[in-house]
Amino acid sequence: QVQVTESGGGLVQAGGSLRLSCAASGSGRFFNRYAMGWFRQAPGKEREFVAGINWSGSVIDYTDSVKGRFTISKDNAKITVYLQMNSLKPEDTAVYYCAVRGIPVTSRYVREYDYWGQGTQVTVSS
DSSP states (O other): OOEEEHHHHEEEETOOEEEEEEEEEEEEGGGGOOOEEEEEEEETTTTTTEEOOOOSOOOEEEEGGGGEEEEEEEETTTTTEEEESSSSSSGGEEEEEEEESSSSSSSGGGGGSSOOOOEEEEEOOO
């Protein structure tokens, strides 16, 4: 069994910054080679891809709306992924979810991730 826990959400004014963290733990074999991603879901909307990173950190993907503002990074030793969010906008308001995939390639698709955290709320006021 794998547990995924996000932290770091909160309320911030437009233009501000937040850093999300996601720690995964559980069966060691699952973490031999894994990828991680961040998704978000605003009220009344579907869960959408935000950023993803592969096992080695050599491949990073962002949705267009966050490019240049968000940075994803990964610490394999700690089985942790981070999302640094700068220049936040009200439209970034959502519950942010971390997801772990048991293969080393990142993906933009919800269905291709194996384990999910419970989410952390990010609210950006105008």
